[in-house]
Amino acid sequence: MPGNTKYVYDFEEGSADMKYVLGGKGANLAEMTRLGLPVPPGFTITTGACNEYYQTGEFPDGLLDEVEAHRIKLEQKMGKKIGDPDDPLLVSVRSGAAFSMPGMMDTVLNLGMNDDAVQGLAKQTGDERFAYDSYRRFIQMFGKVVLRVEGGLFEEAINKLKEKKSVKLDTDLKAGDLKELVKEFKDIVRVHAGREFPTDPHEQLKLAVEAVFKSWGNKRAVDYRRLYKIPDNLGTAVNIQTMVFGNKGNDSATGVAFTRDPATGEKVPYGDYLINAQGEDVVAGIRVTEPLLNLKEKMPKLAEELFANMDTLERHYRDMCDIEFTIEQSKLWMLQTRVGKRTAAAALRIAADMVEEDLVTKDEAVQRIDPDQLDQLLHPQFDPKAKVDVLTKGLNASPGAAVGKVVFDADIAEELGKNGDKVILTRWETTPDDLHGMVAAQGILTSHGGKTSHAAVVARGMGKPCVCGADAIKIDAKNRIFSVDGTQVKEGDIISIDGTTGRVVLGEVQLVPPKPSKEFDLILGWADEIRTLGVRTNADTPEDAEKARQFGAEGIGLARTEHMFLGDRLPIVQQMILAKSEEERQDALAKLLKVQRDDFIGIFKAMDGLPVTIRLLDPPLHEFLPSPIDLRVELTKLEASGTPEHELTERRELLEKVERMAEQNPMLGLRGCRLGITYPEIYKMQVRAIMEAACQLKKDGGDPKVEIMIPLVAHVNELNTLRQESEAVIGEVMSGCGVAVDYSIGTMIEVPRAAVTADEVATVADFFSFGTNDLTQMTFGFSRDDIEAKFLPRYLERKILPKNPFETIDDGVAEVVRMGCEKGRKTKPDIKLGVCGEHGGDPESVKMFHEIGLTYVSCSPYRVPLARLAAAQAVLGEAVVTTA
């Protein structure tokens, strides 16, 4: 119904809450206009128009008429006409979606320029050179963005001209040179776009709007949306705005500003600007910018006005704002604002400060922190004790340290990343086309660009360490090498970068975990007051347990005992498995009993007074043995080399044993409680070790809280049998020691059947812990080891799965968890229900677990703060994440 739909809004008609209609940029331009700030007038085409365009492949009926009407109104307001040979109106045409997608879509500046308008501009400004420079910039941008002409062709023409004129800088080109360039650019368009350059401003506008619509569907925009989970059907708005020029001489400037420091959160205006430049020059990092505070000296009055406007915006938005401004011949224009991206440290400090300043409530402060971003605070740093030989220093663009192989290409970074290699993506400067490589990299290093350059902004958003503008680095991308003062670094060489200080180091630097700030503790303390979901940790060692406790873990949700079977214990474990006699097996078990008891003493001590869930042995025993393929190859070699028969016999026996234990699908084989039933002595030894440790601590005045967890239960009878066997041992140990220890016995729910029959399983379980890793594997029929390399990437790319189900809990798997909880509670209303898969540390999953009504989640120590925050946000309702 085109007649009923309004496709175009003047800035005066919109407001900040219309971002789904006008896009973020359009809505904020409207809001600034309503606030009375100096915004160059203009209007916005709605996202709805874009969506209709995607459905039909054509502009919706009536759109062009509406645009025409608003253009005329704009001309009237400005007293200028587009294409006017005396005083032409020039406009910018910019994309603007509901969620910021910086640099992902297309922009056209100086639209309206043609052979007439350039005369008018020259007349109006009395600056012919400026007029022709604007004209050639327009043809170049329009040619590249709208007509899809290869951008390098224009650059080449400029370089040739400069050579011919024997000048070095673009600015050295005279008006006459630029006239020549305009002609040449038009020729380039004719040849490479297969059409004349459109001189009719109305056609220019129509083509530019269509180009912006199309850019919503370009590859880098689609990639970006996948990364940030932005739906594809939102569409982009298009903003048509009067051009103002920051490059009209030394009384002009352009810049980017933040109301507070986006790296530290400090309450001080922050940003970069350039005198006599277009906005693109600042953002693209092509020229070295000046710090915003210098503006106070250079243009004191304008600086005062700008800072006042920034203050207005921050108070209005009640959040740190990111602003673009232009000064055109001493007149300040506000070109754009939005809530600014920031580092995790800044996010915490800003939120805490704003509570202090009574700008926001504690609940809002908690809601404003993106849990995923917290992770960057917990990123490792260079070990302060490490001897660091600094190769060079760049800007500390995104905090945290990283170590990896130097890679010069996003595709290679992605390739190596998939293979599990750690890489540092090293570029002159990144562009939106590098996004997939940045995702795959541990850290980003650039030789160019400031703290608001593409690399810096994106890396901060991703929480990845970034050092940028390290200009001592000379990159030779062709030969896959960079050099710093004669030191050469090849692709594949290991380097370390420290995004907190800007240091770049050749070789691997030892990393250490960071210390969180006081705001970190403050805001997480508020989160703890809000949340109802418990947060425990997965920890197998006293060290991990202590660390997690420092991060706020309220106990251990999963202590995996198999990790205690490795290292120097492995030979004992192999002796147990391969024992030829009962004595030999008992001997091995006795040794294991002793070491496991010591393991448990350490863990109970670290978690004294808090519950500790210990999972009995889970993996198949053959995981502790050499691989049959290696043994067979070795044997074949020995046979071929004529080794005497008697020496081969032992090898053959070992091989035979190992092959007998091998399984087609070990994931679904003899493991978990099936081991406990098949080899009862192993679980009995483990239960004994746990209880002897607990009894000893209890005697020493400690307060161990033991939860014994039986893994991989599919049928209530398995748990029942093992519970009885365990309780017999527990009774023996406690009466032997003469003390009673709090204990409970429960199970992991990780086999679908256990969830389906949870009402039965609950009859003999004191608690359930959903092992969502295995539960996802079995509910999907996915072997994680196999699918992540083989077809999951394709599934995500084709959107067959919306997300990696091993990172964020899948709806179907969540349904199985919900069923298990409901059935479990039906039998035993107060049964403890936890989650100990990796999903316990994923914010979106934590929210789901809160909704399902679990008792607690358990995650790795470093994810504990994140889970605390996410659990609080789940209570507060849908988290409004300011950085999105």
Add this chain to the structure above:
Amino acid sequence: MPGNTKYVYDFEEGSADMKYVLGGKGANLAEMTRLGLPVPPGFTITTGACNEYYQTGEFPDGLLDEVEAHRIKLEQKMGKKIGDPDDPLLVSVRSGAAFSMPGMMDTVLNLGMNDDAVQGLAKQTGDERFAYDSYRRFIQMFGKVVLRVEGGLFEEAINKLKEKKSVKLDTDLKAGDLKELVKEFKDIVRVHAGREFPTDPHEQLKLAVEAVFKSWGNKRAVDYRRLYKIPDNLGTAVNIQTMVFGNKGNDSATGVAFTRDPATGEKVPYGDYLINAQGEDVVAGIRVTEPLLNLKEKMPKLAEELFANMDTLERHYRDMCDIEFTIEQSKLWMLQTRVGKRTAAAALRIAADMVEEDLVTKDEAVQRIDPDQLDQLLHPQFDPKAKVDVLTKGLNASPGAAVGKVVFDADIAEELGKNGDKVILTRWETTPDDLHGMVAAQGILTSHGGKTSHAAVVARGMGKPCVCGADAIKIDAKNRIFSVDGTQVKEGDIISIDGTTGRVVLGEVQLVPPKPSKEFDLILGWADEIRTLGVRTNADTPEDAEKARQFGAEGIGLARTEHMFLGDRLPIVQQMILAKSEEERQDALAKLLKVQRDDFIGIFKAMDGLPVTIRLLDPPLHEFLPSPIDLRVELTKLEASGTPEHELTERRELLEKVERMAEQNPMLGLRGCRLGITYPEIYKMQVRAIMEAACQLKKDGGDPKVEIMIPLVAHVNELNTLRQESEAVIGEVMSGCGVAVDYSIGTMIEVPRAAVTADEVATVADFFSFGTNDLTQMTFGFSRDDIEAKFLPRYLERKILPKNPFETIDDGVAEVVRMGCEKGRKTKPDIKLGVCGEHGGDPESVKMFHEIGLTYVSCSPYRVPLARLAAAQAVLGEAVVTTA
């Protein structure tokens, strides 16, 4: 509450419907008594008493008092006293559970015998030899059964005595010899039981009752219950009955009779008897028996009375009865009756005849056939065209033919059977201790015993071929060899047996499927009228499809296309997988298209007019390649033998490819629809082949009904994507051919997630087929290949699982199926819902699927009749299986 519980019933007090209280034998003795048949008086101790004994380990309070009271009543009725030196009462003490467990539990005869009673018996019978023979038999049986003395010791003593007396047969021993034997037997008891032989009849009775109770828990009884799924908590009753003697001279006899022929079902009295013998002699197959009909000549009046009684019983029970009788000095006694076991052929004929005779209704006839037993009718037979060189002939004890390795020992049979070897258990005669070996064997061959011997009865029950009494066979078990007229057959040699004709053949005879009888078609026709569940077949070839159609299949529920990728197609498939260029791959696909199209033409023809569900390729591609371990070993050998480098390169490349495709858990890896999405060209080729075949047939006047099934769907998006891709191909083919063909596209539900989200999946599925094999694997987290060898036996033994979930659908898995059906129907009320796992051919599972409300089950061709019957029985309510 012993005061309120009645533990003992006189035969006059009970009835046939009390079998859970009195056991089958006791209930039927009571029923015969009420019918006025000549039953030796006695009383029954209830199964409840046995169960209390198992709970406490002691006789329940009051039991012995009740026994005492009933004993006194019995003595009064008989006018004899137990242990009376003038006219002693002797009794038998026999077990009798609710379900017949022939030979599984203990029996004691002649109880009451002691040094006084033997005098009385001698006086009363005027036959001292008989009295002492009875005495020594009693000591021998009591010693063995109650006092657990090794039976061989008594046999040895008899043999020594016979040697000493230079006689050959037991019957040649004189009264004096037997007196000596009695003394010696008492000595054996004293030495080996560590106590005096108990002479007090009351103590004898108490000990015998306890021994019967205990025999409920012996290994062979427990094994039997596991095999026939009889609960362990039913307990056994104990029948104490006045002894009558079939060995009191030539006017005495004992026998076993069936009211109709249990092998063929013919309406004629059938059985065996022995003149002057104890009942044990007939059943144990120790002496060669006479056919029952001979009794007409030998004892005409008694035969007439017996046949009249048999007729009474059959009309009363409205079923074929199995009877034990004894003639003591020309007086007929009915010792036992029960509904008789029969072959499947007999079951069908008896049921059909009884409908004809108006004894039972058609519904009852259908209910009376055990679906599992039908299987034996469909067992293969010797190929009539095969040249068969008969080694020897025995009795045709259980129909069907079998081929396997000769094995002389039940343990070895079980061992080899587990490894997948086919074996023929070959014994002099089987005993209940051989049960596990019979379960494992393909067929049973004995050199001794009649058609009612242990081997024959049990084999018929199991539906296994059995040839018994092949007395030309001389077994030398020690040397693991048998010989027939000089031909020696070693353990491990292959033989073939034909239980329908009794033939035994050295070597392998080709087997062919049998032709079912007219009663088979009749009763299955009745079943078809009753059932509401459809029955289809799993068939991959035109031959299987035709066979299944003959057996009544109403279409194909599962045609696996991977079988079409093997044999001479394998090289093409390997070419497709390993193709180094796109051309090479397309070339392979084109070849496969052609052969697959021909495959489908054959199948559609065989099922013309009926629906054919074709599953697209399911297994992982690496299943079609050589094993990486073999390749690696081969390569290691080649390397060690100094093969030139250039010859190794190709091998190395192949190995690398194969290793790259290998998976940790192929069950959960790149297979099913995941292949379809990863390699779209394979599914497109298959869909094209299917539709080209269907279009061609349609053009030729056929009526193909195509159902394309996409396997292993976990997420609706998988099915949606592949449906769209398939429909594009279908549209192309149909418009290319210019005909339209009925088709539908659906999915297998075999991944738990698909069941949990079946409401979503149903939006793009025309049908679901539950693949309960994989669904069981994933719901349990069981890899069938691994667990059946590794821990399932232990799970069944310890009753952690009540049944093998791959044979009978597990409750938890059934719940997942139910959920899938409910959710699927919520979205699409008329969605077709089938099952195509092996459970589709398991009667108990079929009943479950009927209850869940599926549209059809699909099973292997030979299971189709069984599924038809089971589906009808599901409608009729709980099937009363007469053979249990």
